[in-house]
Amino acid sequence: MYFRKPAKVSEADARNSLTARIIPEMVLSDGANPLTAPLPSTNDLQPADRAIKRFAVEGNAIITGGAGSLAQEAARALLEHGASGIFIFDVNPAHAQQSIDALRSDFLSAKITTKAVDVRDAQAIDVAVAETADELGNVTMLLCFAGVVDTRHATEIGVEDWKRILDINTTGSWLCAQSVGTQMIKQSSGGSIVFIASISAHRVNFPQPQIGYNVSKGALLQLKNSLAAEWARYGIRVNSVSPGYMDTILNEGEGLARARKIWTERNPMGRMGQPAELTGPVVLLCSGAGRYITGADIVVDGKLQRVLSVQLCIALTGELWNRRCGFILKW
Ligand SMILES: NC(=O)c1ccc[n+]([C@@H]2O[C@H](COP(=O)([O-])OP(=O)(O)OC[C@H]3O[C@@H](n4cnc5c(N)ncnc54)[C@H](O)[C@@H]3O)[C@@H](O)[C@H]2O)c1
Numbered sequence: 001m002y003f004r005k006p007a008k009v010s011e012a013d014a015r016n017s018l019t020a021r022i023i024p025e026m027v028l029s030d031g032a033n034p035l036t037a038p039l040p041s042t043n044d045l046q047p048a049d050r051a052i053k054r055f056a057v058e059g060n061a062i063i064t065g066g067a068g069s070l071a072q073e074a075a076r077a078l079l080e081h082g083a084s085g086i087f088i089f090d091v092n093p094a095h096a097q098q099s100i101d102a103l104r105s106d107f108l109s110a111k112i113t114t115k116a117v118d119v120r121d122a123q124a125i126d127v128a129v130a131e132t133a134d135e136l137g138n139v140t141m142l143l144c145f146a147g148v149v150d151t152r153h154a155t156e157i158g159v160e161d162w163k164r165i166l167d168i169n170t171t172g173s174w175l176c177a178q179s180v181g182t183q184m185i186k187q188s189s190g191g192s193i194v195f196i197a198s199i200s201a202h203r204v205n206f207p208q209p210q211i212g213y214n215v216s217k218g219a220l221l222q223l224k225n226s227l228a229a230e231w232a233r234y235g236i237r238v239n240s241v242s243p244g245y246m247d248t249i250l251n252e253g254e255g256l257a258r259a260r261k262i263w264t265e266r267n268p269m270g271r272m273g274q275p276a277e278l279t280g281p282v283v284l285l286c287s288g289a290g291r292y293i294t295g296a297d298i299v300v301d302g303k304l305q306r307v308l309s310v311q312l313c314i315a316l317t318g319e320l321w322n323r324r325c326g327f328i329l330k331w
Pocket residue numbers: 064065066067068069070071089090091092117118119120144145146147148168172196197198199242243244245246247248249250251
């Protein structure tokens with residue numbers, strides 16, 4: 001069951017053996033591969049049925065951090081669009097018991113199960129993925145919501161806290177993707193993997209310093225790119241969603257009132273996002289509508305990022321103009 005290979009050589013040997021390597025090569029898909037071909041035409045359906053079919057979600061999903069606020073909204077949306085099974089992997093599934101019960105009573109024909117899994121534990125992940133596949137028949141979606149935040153000045157972070165945030169947010173997503181991707185390859189089913197990155201993967205937030213979080217989320221973008229390239233031939237699409245400031249426990253509390261004011265004032269839409277506002281991109285990426293989307297990141301932030309980019313461009317243009325004028329005057 002445990003498929004990961006242990007490291008074979010010491011660091012010194014690793015360097016010495018570089019020149020003797022024969023490197024593996026990626027294989028890309030070709031047009032004849034049914035796993036990457038377009039879906040069958042739906043032209044014979046009525047318009048309303050075509051619309052439903054376009055965003056239909058088929059199969060079973062594992063959702064890590066599945067007891068969290070954003071993940072619970074995503075689970076509901078996947079079920080509304082037709083998912084037949086949802087397995088919630090969370091270090092503490094109990095905190096969403098009420099919401100999970102509501103899902104069970106609203107979607108009676110779906111199988112909704114929780115597993116206490118810490119995404120830092122590779123062996124526990126492999127066992128839980130194998131059990132999920134056994135119980136449901138297959139796993140066709142993985143959504144990696146498990147994540148933690150840490151806001152501290154760069155000079156004050158201890159190595160253990162630095163490792164914790166990277167272990168959960170980045171390595172945890174990788175271990176789950178590796179395990180579920182391996183299962184999808186074994187099934188020859190294809191599938192969709194969605195990482196939950198962040199606007200913090202794209203830029204430095206203000207006012208809170210959070211270097212560990214930013215690095216952990218930035219790495220998810222390259223994880224997504226690399227797996228999208230390597231696993232396209234298996235029909236596994238790998239994408240990410242980058243939420244802006246969403247109204248969840250991560251951004252709650254009196255102590256954050258000043259920060260929340262700054263975040264909303266800088267947002268063109270003048271507010272934070274609601275958890276349900278993330279569900280559109282999630283459904284797109286998990287449904288047939290996303291069939292030709294892989295290696296993409298969808299930013300859902302009320303255009304906060306664009307405004308900051310524009311501000312940065314204006315500042316840079318001003319700086320260049322000043323320098324040019326200075327140059328002309330000197331000349
Ligand atoms: N809320 C936002 O503004 C925002 C913005 C950008 C990105 N995100 C990301 O979205 C994801 C969900 O955030 P949320 O706002 O719903 O927060 P949340 O705290 O409600 O959800 C996170 C979930 O992850 C679980 N978890 C934490 N450590 C774990 C571990 N080691 N193993 C398994 N599960 C673990 C928690 O128990 C929790 O249920 C996170 O990855 C977060 O970084 C959130």
